[in-house]
Amino acid sequence: MSSLDAMYQQLILEHAKARSGADLSPDEAAAMPEQAGVGQCHQLNPVCGDEITLRLELEPGGSESNIKAVRWQGEGCAISMASASILSELSEGASPAELDEMIGHFRELMRSRGRLEPDEEILGDAAALAGVAKYPARVKCAMLAWVAAEDALRQAVSASS
């Protein structure tokens, strides 16, 4: 498999089209949520114009609750859209600590220039994004949703404790 095919795996291209969780409405994206246990973050890559607004919602019951949903809206390349879609699926039902671990491992993987092997136990479908790490110019595309989720999670946890 060429490096290009390794980056654009079928799973990635399918996620880029299906876009799980991409049902945040423009009205929701325009206003920061006020309620406890919800966080929202907007991220923009000025180099290519990729953009995402991501909302993370915890189950009711305080900062130890699991993640109810990650919903987002965005525009961008196949890598950034697929990455957001996968993140949305992985997050559902995860605990805040588990998502934190996922984000940390994913960032490490992306910064490895292809030297690290993904831990599929932790990353699930996101392991398919490992091929991006060989293209330093594209790492920001893959990270966009994860950076947004990290901030939204921090807000959601601190607002509910």
Next chain:
Amino acid sequence: MVMVSTPASADIQVALSDVEVLRIRNDFPVLEQEVNGRPLVYLDSGATSQNPRSVLEAEQEFYELRNAAVHRGAHHLAVQATDAFEDARATVAAFIGAAEDELVWTANATAGLNLLAYAFSNASIGSTGADARRFALGPGDEVVVTEMEHHANLIPWQELCRRTGATLKFIPIDDDGALRLEEAARLITARTKVLAFTHASNVLGTINPVSELVGLAREVGALVVLDACQSAPHLPLDFKALDVDFAVFSGHKMLAPTGIGGVYGRRELLNAMPPFLTGGSMITTVTMDKADYLPAPQRFEAGTQPISQAVALAAAANYLHETGMERIAGWEAQLGQRLVNGLSAIDGVRVVGPAAGVERLGLAAFDVAGVHAHDVGQYLDSMGIAVRVGHHCAQPLHRRLGLTATTRASTYLYNTTEEVDFLLEAVAQVRPYFGAAGSGDSK
């Protein structure tokens, strides 16, 4: 009369031949390499151009034989370096149709446009004498730009307006990427103090009608600033004949290294305009209270200048002049038409800017339905093809076109028709590769 038109049906007599282009390629070491296992196809000269050996050697020779600070020091090398630096100015000034003292060195076109905007700004706060008042702006005054500007010819004017209270207006484009001249005539009024526009669009490839726009500015006494970033490398150019007040260009887009460019200004204007950067080498008398400034160009060249880069830019100007700017423009016009015709024929590909058959630079920016420009560029890179993707520092223009990003292929004198055809074949594979064929709008 200056020849700036490059008709779509470029006369073969004034264009480079295939054989000449192959010979030219041999002068560019960087082009002799493989990328991802395929010969490099460099189609990103609109962003930065490559350097011929004569330019690389001129810079190296300067450092090996003549390196010293210029305009100071009485020693042998200082004299040699000063001669090389000022000879370079004379060469480049002749290339753009300016007198020697009408060319100010800057780092690039962006630095040149900021120099002008800050000089006008300084005039607006009355920091210099009565001569400078003609550059002053205030509330009620207007600066007019166009909707197709590169951010470099937009943001410095936004900031100037913010500082002075003047208002920024823009001339809109039509759907084919041409300026709406009837709107220009309406927008350019007695309130207009500055008209700043690009000679040729880095995204659309449109070549703007300089004489019509200069005519509108002259009627109302506005200063004309021309962004010649995309024209100086690709079209025969004579700023005097174009009758603009100021113009800027970047060396790295015209076969020279980075770090050197220029501002052209009419002599009487440059000498009346307040300086922007101040410091060493631009003064006559300095006391602890104040300083008097040298005439142009030194007035605008504070601190040690990019000397070897200026020498290299002169070598680049010589290379272009000896090859012949009309023949380069004729060749690139053919490549530009080949790009538009070929790309437009691919299912799901939309080329922005002038339609096939209409005058344009040798570049084409395009959208591929269902595939983001970043992914298009990545696919092309895997074939060894270098293109630019994104908004090309022209976000308002992309917004007007209803796009956030495009893919741009831009040619130069070293690109062959075979390279353009290879690009076309590769672009035709993009939608099938990403599974986008059959989806989105097709034609």
